[in-house]
Structure formats: C-alpha cells, structure tokens
Amino acid sequence: MTPRVRVVLVDDHSLVRSGVKAELAGRVDVVGEAADIAQAIACIASTRPDVVLLDVHLPSGTGDEVIAAIAPEHPAIRFLALSVSDAAEDVIRVIRAGARGYVTKSISASDLADAIQRVAGGDAVFSPRLAGFVLDSFTAPPAPVAEPDELDSLTPREREVLQLIARGYTYKESAEELYVSVKTIETHVSAVLRKLQLSNRRELTRWASERRLLP
Amino acid sequence: MALAQSRTTRRLYRRRDGRLVAGVAAGLSDHLGVDVLLLRVGFVVTIVLGGLGVLLYGAFWAVVPQTPEDSPRTNPTPRGQLIAFAALALAMLVIAQLIGFGAGLLWPAAIAVSGGAVLWRQADESRRESWRRLTARGARIASTQSRSRTALRYSAGLSLVFAGVVASLVANGSLTEIRHAFLPLTVLLLGLVLVAGPWGLQAVSQLNEERTVRIREQERVELAGRVHDSMLQTLTLIQRRADDPAEVRRLVRRSQREIRGWLYQDTPAEASVKAAVSEMCAEIEDEYRITIDLVTVGDTQATTGSQPLLQALREATINAAKHSGQPTIDVYLEVAASEVVAFVRDRGPGFDPDSVGDDRFGVRESIVARMKRHGGDASIRSTPKSGTEVQLTLPVRPTVDA
Numbered sequence: 001m002t003p004r005v006r007v008v009l010v011d012d013h014s015l016v017r018s019g020v021k022a023e024l025a026g027r028v029d030v031v032g033e034a035a036d037i038a039q040a041i042a043c044i045a046s047t048r049p050d051v052v053l054l055d056v057h058l059p060s061g062t063g064d065e066v067i068a069a070i071a072p073e074h075p076a077i078r079f080l081a082l083s084v085s086d087a088a089e090d091v092i093r094v095i096r097a098g099a100r101g102y103v104t105k106s107i108s109a110s111d112l113a114d115a116i117q118r119v120a121g122g123d124a125v126f127s128p129r130l131a132g133f134v135l136d137s138f139t140a141p142p143a144p145v146a147e148p149d150e151l152d153s154l155t156p157r158e159r160e161v162l163q164l165i166a167r168g169y170t171y172k173e174s175a176e177e178l179y180v181s182v183k184t185i186e187t188h189v190s191a192v193l194r195k196l197q198l199s200n201r202r203e204l205t206r207w208a209s210e211r212r213l214l215p
Numbered sequence: 216m217a218l219a220q221s222r223t224t225r226r227l228y229r230r231r232d233g234r235l236v237a238g239v240a241a242g243l244s245d246h247l248g249v250d251v252l253l254l255r256v257g258f259v260v261t262i263v264l265g266g267l268g269v270l271l272y273g274a275f276w277a278v279v280p281q282t283p284e285d286s287p288r289t290n291p292t293p294r295g296q297l298i299a300f301a302a303l304a305l306a307m308l309v310i311a312q313l314i315g316f317g318a319g320l321l322w323p324a325a326i327a328v329s330g331g332a333v334l335w336r337q338a339d340e341s342r343r344e345s346w347r348r349l350t351a352r353g354a355r356i357a358s359t360q361s362r363s364r365t366a367l368r369y370s371a372g373l374s375l376v377f378a379g380v381v382a383s384l385v386a387n388g389s390l391t392e393i394r395h396a397f398l399p400l401t402v403l404l405l406g407l408v409l410v411a412g413p414w415g416l417q418a419v420s421q422l423n424e425e426r427t428v429r430i431r432e433q434e435r436v437e438l439a440g441r442v443h444d445s446m447l448q449t450l451t452l453i454q455r456r457a458d459d460p461a462e463v464r465r466l467v468r469r470s471q472r473e474i475r476g477w478l479y480q481d482t483p484a485e486a487s488v489k490a491a492v493s494e495m496c497a498e499i500e501d502e503y504r505i506t507i508d509l510v511t512v513g514d515t516q517a518t519t520g521s522q523p524l525l526q527a528l529r530e531a532t533i534n535a536a537k538h539s540g541q542p543t544i545d546v547y548l549e550v551a552a553s554e555v556v557a558f559v560r561d562r563g564p565g566f567d568p569d570s571v572g573d574d575r576f577g578v579r580e581s582i583v584a585r586m587k588r589h590g591g592d593a594s595i596r597s598t599p600k601s602g603t604e605v606q607l608t609l610p611v612r613p614t615v616d617a
Binding site (some may be wrong): 125128131132135136163166167168 | 478
C-alpha cells in the first residue's frame with residue numbers, strides 16, 4: 001500500500017482546521033497545522049508535507065505569500081487552495097502564485113481527499129467555479145500584442161474540458177463524454193493551469209479586478 | 216403629515232426653488248404665511264426709501280440658512296432672476312445718488328457689490344453641492360464641468376470686487392497713498408499668518424478628524440444593521456428550526472448569498488442575464504430547499520430576446536429540483552458572441568424523455584417547444600447512471616431597433 005499523503009492545514013480558524021482534520025481522518029495524514037503566514041512557513045519548512053491545504057485569506061495577508069515563501073526552496077511541495085471566498089481576483093491570484101487547484105469549503109470529505117491525492121500526484125484540481133472563472137477570463141478577446149502567445153488562449157479541446165467541469169462533470173464523467181481517458185483530461189487541465197500561471201495576459205488580472213469592481 | 220410638521224419647531228429657511236435673488240422673500244413668505252409678492256414689494260419700497268431694505272435683505276441672506284431639502288429646482292426663468300438683480304442694482308444706484316455718493320465712487324461701488332453678490336450666491340451653491348455629495352454616499356459625482364463653472368464664477372466675483380475696490384481708490388486719488396502703505400500692510404499680513412497659521416491648520420485638521428470619526432461611526436452603524444438583519448436574524452431562526460435540517464440548510468444558504476454579496480460586491484450589473492439567472496437560482500433554492508451550483512461565463516444585457524431561454528431554464532431547473540431527489544443541481548450559463556448556452560444537470564435517477572406522458576406539459580411545451588419557437592434548441596439527455604442534463608441553446612440575434 002502506498003504511504004498516505006502528508007498534509008499541512010493552513011487556516012486561521014481553528015474550528016475549520018479541526019473540522020477538516022476530522023473529515024480527512026483515515027484518508028490522509030495531517031502532519032501539521034498553522035493559523036497565520038509566519039506559522040505556516042515555519043511549519044511547512046519543518047514538516048515537509050506533500051500537500052498544503054491553504055486558506056486564501058489569512059490574517060496579515062493572503063495565501064499566495066505562503067506559496068511565494070516556500071515554493072523556491074521546496075518545489076516538490078504542492079498547494080491546494082481551500083476557501084469560502086468567491087472573489088475571482090483572490091482565486092486567480094493564489095493560482096497564479098502556484099497553487100495547483102482551488103476547492104471551496106463546502107466540498108464533501110471524500111471529494112476533498114480525492115482532490116488532495118490528485119494534487120499530490122502533480123495534477124490540477126478545478127472546481128466548477130474555478131473552471132467558470134478561467135473560461136470567463138480567457139473568453140474576452142486578448143488585446144492586440146506584438147507577439148501573440150500560445151499561452152494567451154485556450155485550445156478548443158481545453159475549452160471543451162473546462163466547460164464540462166463548469167457544468168458539474170467530474171474528470172471521469174468528462175472523459176466518458178469526450179471518449180478519452182481520465183489521464184487525457186488531467187493533461188488538458190494541467191495545461192490550462194500552466195497557461196493560467198505563465199500567461200502574462202494582462203486581461204487576466206484586469207478582468208479579475210474589474211469583476212470585483214462591478215457595481 | 217401636516218400635524219408632524221406643525222409639531223416640529225418651524226424654522227426660517229431661504230428657499231432654493233422659486234427664488235428671485237437669494238430666496239429670502241420666498242422663505243419669509245413660507246414662514247409667515249404672507250404672499251411673496253407683498254414681501255418683495257416691501258423690500259423694494261424700503262430699499263428705495265432710504266436703503267433699509269438692502270440692510271434687511273443682506274442680513275437675512277447672511278444669517279438664514281437655505282432649506283436643507285434638495286427640492287427640484289423650479290426657479291423662475293433666468294431672465295426673471297436677471298431682472299430682479301438689475302432692479303436691485305438700479306435701486307441701489309438711485310439711493311446712492313440720493314445720499315450723495317460722488318459720481319466717481321458710484322460705479323466702482325456698484326461693480327464691487329455685484330461681484331460680492333456673485334460670490335455669495337456661489338457660496339450658497341457650493342454648500343448645496345457638498346451637501347448633495349454627502350447624501351449620495353460613495354457616489355462621487357464630481358462632474359468636472361460644474362466644478363470648472365464654480366471656479367469660473369468665484370474668479371469672476373473676485374475680480375469684480377477687486378476691480379471695484381481698485382477703481383474706487385483710483386477715483387479717490389488715494390492709489391498713490393496706498394502704494395506707500397503697501398509694504399507695511401504686507402508685513403502686517405505676513406505676521407498675522409505666522410501667528411494664526413498653526414492655529415488655523417490645527418482647526419482644519421481637527422475638523423477633518425472629527426469628520427472621519429463621524430463617517431466611521433456611520434459605517435459601523437450600517438454594518439451592525441446588516442449583521443443584525445442578516446446573520447443574527449438567521450442564527451435565531453436556525454436555532455428555532457434546528458430540528459428541520461432542510462430548512463436550516465435553506466436559511467444558511469440564503470445568509471451566505473447575502474454576505475457574499477456585500478463582501479465581494481459580486482452583485483452583477485442590474486438587468487443583465489447573469490443577474491437574472493442568479494436571482495432565479497436563489498428563488499428556486501429557497502423554494503425547493505436544494506443547493507444550486509451556478510457557474511456563469513460572460514454576461515450581457517437581459518433583453519426580450521433572452522427571455523425564452525431564461526424561462527425555459529427556470530422550468531428545467533425547477534424540474535430538476537422537483538424530480539431528481541438530489542440535494543445539489545449544477546447550472547451552467549455561457550454567454551458567447553453568437554449564442555447563449557445553458558445546462559442544467561442533476562444526478563438523479565433519470566427518466567426517458569420519449570416516454571413522458573402528454574400530461575407532463577412542462578418538458579415538452581415549456582422547454583423544447585419554447586426554445587424551438589424562438590429559433591433555439593433544447594435537448595435532454597437522461598440515463599439512470601449519470602442523471603439528467605438539459606441543454607438549451609439560443610442564438611444571439613442582432614438587436615433590431617424598433
């Protein structure tokens with residue numbers, strides 16, 4: 001049997017931490033907990049977990065600061081954003097910082113455990129909402145730039161996959177729908193994640209902040 | 216209404232609307248219940264007979280505040296106001312002649328007074344503007360046009376006063392004397408600024424501080440009100456309905472929606488398709504006690520053209536809520552350039568669309584037929600394994616101007 005995934009929980013609410021920990025009991029190993037950015041950095045550096053479950057909003061900052069502090073020295077540690085937040089700007093920021101997925105706290109225990117396994121395996125985890133955000137941000141026509149970048153747009157297949165996820169399909173259901181393997185779906189989603197993180201498409205940030213400013 | 220008014224202490228205000236000069240006569244007429252024409256004639260007569268009216272009117276103007284209500288401006292035509300001002304000026308000229316003002320002083324004085332009048336009126340205007348801005352909290356209506364007009368009026372008034380003063384000095388022949396007095400005067404002014412400056416600055420900063428505190432307090436009260444209305448009320452309700460999980464879930468959902476709305480101001484633009492769908496899903500969540508995971512991509516103005524899709528989407532979502540037996544439904548809406556697509560998905564037991572009896576009017580008429588009638592399409596896929604998914608498509612037609 002493969003060793004269980006080692007997880008660190010970062011959330012400023014102890015209630016949430018104990019709740020998530022209880023839900024995940026028996027599915028993953030929670031090796032550490034942290035309530036703020038400084039604690040999180042110290043805890044992650046000392047326990048070297050496989051996956052960090054990271055709250056988007058922390059006292060004294062946002063989750064992306066933790067990623068920025070840890071990722072350069074520990075590239076093997078993966079981050080999964082966990083939040084009640086629906087502000088597109090915050091979600092996009094933490095993804096662009098390097099998180100490999102975003103799930104909301106209303107997720108069921110088994111889905112969360114699956115998501116952690118997936119992230120530990122190097123794949124990306126897109127909730128329907130995140131898929132919607134990404135489609136929305138890539139749908140706006142890109143501004144004319146000197147060199148059009150392949151990072152600036154989604155392929156038709158990637159759009160299809162994201163649309164299915166946004167419609168509530170699991171990876172497995174999406175694979176069946178498109179007559180491909182789950183692995184192929186994972187490849188597409190990882191490619192989208194890479195584009196999201198590497199594209200310097202200005203629209204992405206502009207779109208996210210504009211969304212927030214909508215009256 | 217009338218009773219309430221009579222109970223509150225009646226205060227004398229200058230009218231903003233229906234005024235000729237500064238609204239003094241109109242205000243007095245409101246206060247005293249005397250016909251405004253009578254008061255105006257009274258002012259004019261006293262002005263002509265010795266100038267008492269000018270002093271009275273000026274005193275009222277300076278002391279009596281304008282009505283705080285921002286009533287719609289129904290001022291007499293600009294021409295009427297101009298005539299009133301002209302008559303006033305003419306009367307003053309006549310008086311000055313009678314008193315025996317030297318002809319040389321008369322015109323400079325007239326110029327200075329009219330400049331003063333412009334300044335005073337503008338001050339009224341500015342106070343109202345700032346008052347209006349305070350009421351329209353957050354919405355900063357700093358129209359540059361009105362601001363530049365304000366500056367123009369102020370500078371016009373100032374230069375009129377200045378020109379009047381200088382002209383009177385020239386006429387008096389005392390300009391050369393003034394030149395000798397200029398240096399001592401400047402030194403004196405500088406000294407005054409030095410002495411009073413710190414005190415003045417302190418007063419200004421104190422004023423600002425007080426204002427900030429007041430604004431904070433206002434925000435706090437507002438926030439407390441919202442927390443009370445939404446969270447506290449909901450928590451109380453939840454406590455009372457603790458034995459009814461579905462109801463508790465519904466209450467929590469609703470509270471979450473509200474709080475999210477304030478926190479992220481993620482309320483979509485009014486009258487947009489997204490806003491309509493969000494509201495629709497909220498209603499269905501409340502009524503059928505389910506959770507709808509709504510994801511939207513893109514947005515557009517809700518027009519009559521999008522109505523069929525919205526109605527069919529409502530029907531499909533309600534069907535899923537009623538018949539799937541599942542606590543969660545996924546709704547996806549994408550507004551693209553050429554078409555609007557919507558999906559409603561549940562993971563219920565599914566049904567055979569072809570075997571639906573004619574009595575099930577919902578699916579056939581409200582969804583499929585409606586979409587086809589409007590040039591769109593609807594398809595239903597249902598399997599026992601993966602549940603039911605309804606797909607609605609409506610091409611976006613270029614809006615035709617009627």
